[in-house]
Amino acid sequence: MRLIADLHIHSRFSRATSPQMDLETLTRWAKIKGIGLLGTGDFTHPQWLKELKDGLVADGNGLFRYGGVRFMLTSEISLIWKQDGKVRKVHILVLAPSFAAVERIDRDLSLIGNLSSDGRPILGISAQHLAEVVWNAEESAEIIPAHVWTPWFSVFGSRSGFDSLEECFGKYTHRIFAIETGLSSDPPMNWRLSMLDHLTLISNSDAHSASKLGREATLFDLPDPSYGSVIEAMKTSDPARFLGTIEFYPQEGKYHYDGHRKCGTVLSPREAMKLNNICPVCGKPLTVGVLHRVVDLADRQDDGAAIVRPPYHSLVPLEEIISQALGVGVKTKTVSRQYARMIEKFGDEFRILLDLPPEEMEGYVPGRILHGITHVRSGNVQITPGYDGVYGKVHVPLDGDQ
Ligand SMILES: [Zn+2]
Ligand SMILES: [Zn+2]
Structure with missing residues (x-):
């Protein structure tokens, strides 16, 4: 199991x-x-x-x-x-x-x-x-x-x-x-x-x-x-x-891209390298993020796909999906009520995010939330990268009816 x-x-x-x-x-x-x-x-x-x-x-x-x-x-x-x-x-x-x-x-x-x-x-x-x-x-x-x-x-x-x-x-x-x-x-x-x-x-x-x-x-x-x-x-x-x-x-992580939180500077590794990793606003060295560091130490252009690797699932927390689908803040009562309702009905969050066929949730879960879950499962999301201690943001596409 x-x-x-x-x-x-x-x-x-x-x-x-x-x-x-x-x-x-x-x-x-x-x-x-x-x-x-x-x-x-x-x-x-x-x-x-x-x-x-x-x-x-x-x-x-x-x-x-x-x-x-x-x-x-x-x-x-x-x-x-x-x-x-x-x-x-x-x-x-x-x-x-x-x-x-x-x-x-x-x-x-x-x-x-x-x-x-x-x-x-x-x-x-x-x-x-x-x-x-x-x-x-x-x-x-x-x-x-x-x-x-x-x-x-x-x-x-x-x-x-x-x-x-x-x-x-x-x-x-x-x-x-x-x-x-x-x-x-x-x-x-x-x-x-x-x-x-x-x-x-x-x-x-x-x-x-x-x-x-x-x-x-x-x-x-x-x-x-x-x-x-x-x-x-x-x-x-x-x-x-x-x-x-x-x-x-x-x-979404706090240190994916390069940048300076105080200066509002956000740069991809390529852009940062062009600037010699110096912040164009304050002239001090940038906080070099994770992607840049990986690029620096990597010895492959790609992800070495020929090697068999264990699977991985990229997910967005259910409360975040509910919040975006309903257009209300993630810390609101509306979100926590809907979250609790879904957990009570379907058991636990990973079952909802990973396993349950959408048909089983239909009629009980608002269409926009269901579409959000399906989009996340297929990796269909847009992401604003995090940098220098600022979390990135995932935007789940909104479609479907209420
Ligand atoms: Zn630690
Ligand atoms: Zn700066």
């Missing part, structure tokens, strides 16, 4: 997150979205860890449950260190199979930095040092570089990253089997780099509020999900068990 997983989220103990990010709310929203396996996030935070230990019931196979939703122990760690004369800032996802393992990891990391000030702790050690600590504490823990293309905090980021995984992970590189593509890049962009061919591309929401869960996700087909079988499916990318990812349109 298909299992939709979102392994990178944050609790309310992370900065700039919703105060509602507790197990109860996370579980409720996982069900609304259709997510069967959720990362706990923030296992390095003492208070969140206590809540997890009190609330989660062990499945006995490295996964846990709360209210019918499976959980995996995960955390994101922010590393800042100097290497080869440059300040490096890289976010890394850590997955662990047991509370005992988490306690060993947390114990060793707490000797390095403060774990209680932020659910996503900032540590002044290198990625290799982190790898050493994690794998000394727990051999079967795993490390996945997070949102690998974001300019400021990622392994390939234009501002403080590297040009290859080897530079970042050194002798541990061979243990890295997957990377998180992040909201601003999709699989075809990553396929342009042959150095990534052997890695599995995964997607997660990095949600800071519960309604954003699953905005990106990873799909599995596992008869008996366990920590080991989820990891193994990612490691092997076996098409019977690893079913690919659910993606944002990458242009």
